[in-house]
Amino acid sequence: MAVPALLQTVVADMRAPQFMMSSRFRSVLPLLAAVALLATSTAHAANAKLEQIIAPVPHSTADHSKFKELNREFKNGPEVTKACLTCHTEAAKQVQHTKHWTWEATDPKTGKVRGKKNIINNYCTSPVSNENDCMACHAGYGWKDDKFDFKAEQNVDCLICHDQTGTYRKLPGFAGHPVYKRVEFPHGSGKFVEAVDLKKVAQSIGMPTRSNCGSCHFFGAGGNGAKHGDLDSSLQHPGKYLDVHMDEKGLNFSCTTCHATSHHEVSGSRYDTAAAVKGPAHIRGKKDESPASCQSCHSNKPHHEAMLNQHTDKLACQTCHIPEYARNQIGTEASWDWSQATTMGPDGKPMARKDSAGRRAFDSKKGAWEWDSYVIPEYRWYNGYSDYKVIGDKIDPSKTVQINEVGGSANDPDSRIWPVKVHRGKQPYDKVNNYLTVQHTAGEDDSALWHNYDWQKAITAGMKAANLPYSGEFGFVDTAMTWPITHMVAPKGDALGCAQCHSKNGRLQGIEGIYMPARDSNRWLDLIGWTLVVLTLFGVLMHGALRIYSSRKKG
Amino acid sequence: MLKVITGFLVGMAVAALLIYKLAAGMMFREVPSQFGMEETVARIQQNVLHAGNGWSLSGLRNAAKPIEMSGGNVLPVMMIEACSTNYSAPILKDDSLRFLSNLMPCKISVYKKNDGKTYIGLMNAELIGGLFGSKVGDIMSKVAADQAKFIQFDASQPAPAMIKNAPAASGGSGAAADGGC
Numbered sequence: 001m002a003v004p005a006l007l008q009t010v011v012a013d014m015r016a017p018q019f020m021m022s023s024r025f026r027s028v029l030p031l032l033a034a035v036a037l038l039a040t041s042t043a044h045a046a047n048a049k050l051e052q053i054i055a056p057v058p059h060s061t062a063d064h065s066k067f068k069e070l071n072r073e074f075k076n077g078p079e080v081t082k083a084c085l086t087c088h089t090e091a092a093k094q095v096q097h098t099k100h101w102t103w104e105a106t107d108p109k110t111g112k113v114r115g116k117k118n119i120i121n122n123y124c125t126s127p128v129s130n131e132n133d134c135m136a137c138h139a140g141y142g143w144k145d146d147k148f149d150f151k152a153e154q155n156v157d158c159l160i161c162h163d164q165t166g167t168y169r170k171l172p173g174f175a176g177h178p179v180y181k182r183v184e185f186p187h188g189s190g191k192f193v194e195a196v197d198l199k200k201v202a203q204s205i206g207m208p209t210r211s212n213c214g215s216c217h218f219f220g221a222g223g224n225g226a227k228h229g230d231l232d233s234s235l236q237h238p239g240k241y242l243d244v245h246m247d248e249k250g251l252n253f254s255c256t257t258c259h260a261t262s263h264h265e266v267s268g269s270r271y272d273t274a275a276a277v278k279g280p281a282h283i284r285g286k287k288d289e290s291p292a293s294c295q296s297c298h299s300n301k302p303h304h305e306a307m308l309n310q311h312t313d314k315l316a317c318q319t320c321h322i323p324e325y326a327r328n329q330i331g332t333e334a335s336w337d338w339s340q341a342t343t344m345g346p347d348g349k350p351m352a353r354k355d356s357a358g359r360r361a362f363d364s365k366k367g368a369w370e371w372d373s374y375v376i377p378e379y380r381w382y383n384g385y386s387d388y389k390v391i392g393d394k395i396d397p398s399k400t401v402q403i404n405e406v407g408g409s410a411n412d413p414d415s416r417i418w419p420v421k422v423h424r425g426k427q428p429y430d431k432v433n434n435y436l437t438v439q440h441t442a443g444e445d446d447s448a449l450w451h452n453y454d455w456q457k458a459i460t461a462g463m464k465a466a467n468l469p470y471s472g473e474f475g476f477v478d479t480a481m482t483w484p485i486t487h488m489v490a491p492k493g494d495a496l497g498c499a500q501c502h503s504k505n506g507r508l509q510g511i512e513g514i515y516m517p518a519r520d521s522n523r524w525l526d527l528i529g530w531t532l533v534v535l536t537l538f539g540v541l542m543h544g545a546l547r548i549y550s551s552r553k554k555g
Numbered sequence: 556m557l558k559v560i561t562g563f564l565v566g567m568a569v570a571a572l573l574i575y576k577l578a579a580g581m582m583f584r585e586v587p588s589q590f591g592m593e594e595t596v597a598r599i600q601q602n603v604l605h606a607g608n609g610w611s612l613s614g615l616r617n618a619a620k621p622i623e624m625s626g627g628n629v630l631p632v633m634m635i636e637a638c639s640t641n642y643s644a645p646i647l648k649d650d651s652l653r654f655l656s657n658l659m660p661c662k663i664s665v666y667k668k669n670d671g672k673t674y675i676g677l678m679n680a681e682l683i684g685g686l687f688g689s690k691v692g693d694i695m696s697k698v699a700a701d702q703a704k705f706i707q708f709d710a711s712q713p714a715p716a717m718i719k720n721a722p723a724a725s726g727g728s729g730a731a732a733d734g735g736c
Contacts, residue, residue, distance in 0.1 A: 241628050353713055374667055493627065
């Protein structure tokens, strides 16, 4: 209640018959009221002033704009890193042990060294010989060829993950550096990218946001949503429908809420997926360092209905709770056909075409793409292990080459049925040596495919950079790459219903090794069941008939 | 005589049952599309624009959007609204038929189902038009003929761009006036 109104009420109450008092006391009432009013007003004013004085609680315990090391102009990214390392002395060493830096990941089963640097995918294929472009997504500066110094601490890029201004961009063609001068990008487009203000960026750093991670992971394979399907720029400001955890007006999780880091190593890599986490939810930081699983918070018995909980030993949470991925018109790339690259337009010149939703559909440099949105996943048994083809691995070109084969089966207790995106491709291979080729695509030199449109030169240069023999004969082979889907978790009301799997031609039609009621049938079981039905019917009819007969006989 | 009456009544009952069971399916058609959502929408839009007979696009609505805004999910549903003044004007001029404005503009829905495929949903304009007399029946039979052309696609032609900013694309109704109805 406001103070004047409160006073009016008090005075009115005192005037009431039951509140009789002496005339002397009544005479001092206005004075008392004035004092009370003054005291109350002063307290309110003091509170208001305090609220104005006390600034809102900042996210960080340190205001980096107050650090003298950062209060100067920087010529380039490595200079900023040196300044960061004056306080964060061990940060670069930590980063240098992560996949974000090495682009390598060792297969725990075979010892094979995988990682972006070593596998050939069916999107852009390989960064080898194309480092100048691809390293726009490397957490470092200057990786343009095999001479890159992985030990130089100043080459670590702190800003790509910690920038809070949203102005720090790394473009293809600059070997992982941001642009220090205003440049036209893409070349010849008439569009310009302004030089980065390194001082401003360095002074405003903070914990990684969805936009930081998304600057690479939303735009993998050179297009918004192209690579993953469950990661695209719509997750910068998602609604509840799109991701119940990242909902900007709700839980508003950042990527690192689940992908918690330890010593700069981000948990939850696709090279080391927690496919079947068992047991109760655990307290972060107490039990393990990898909370990047649903069960970390929800346990493996999260439902009120016991029947649903019985499913968790066969189904990944994602199978029911991500009914579709790429749930927007950004969509995701379904296939990339490299065999159509170097096809020119009717005038003999390079051409490009977009699809109905404005996404890349054809480019003489890169070939043809197909896209889809609101995609119904495919489903696979998955135990968290994927066997990747690396550069030089033999292939059988008579079959579709699996870039990665996800491990798991119905008999494997660590396997669950997972939703996956399967990206189809058609890409070059060495017809004599039978392995996928590395091609030099990006660049302005004469051997770059996107410059000279000559496959032979591009493959020769790429294979030389990869230190692999090349027979000189190439063809195109069908490939497939499988991506477990784990983002874009829908609200629980939108989870799959029983009949979407437990039916003929349901979602899990292709899943083998388990008996699913309503999907599967057993001849003998069916025969026994129908026999029982017929016998029951026969018994009922016989019983009725006998009763009619006996009643007529009595009558 | 009893047999005749019984036979007649049984025939009536069977006919009523058939109508009850089949009418819904006859009123509307569902056709699978060989293309994805956006391309199907874009190709229908182009066909509408090139159909002649006064056809224009009145709007493009995303029926799934309001559900998303309220925090839920449904598979995408896009509704292409098209109108021909050649066909709408004679109906709207007739006071006894103006209530049929409920059916305007013509809607063609494009949606995805759980099999991952894209489908086109159409009203059987000829059948429904026939329920309202010869004048409406004649007009709607022409609408039906044009509708059939809207969903004929030439796959050899590259995918056109989807027209997102057609009037009423954002869901407003007033803007649809520019579209012709």
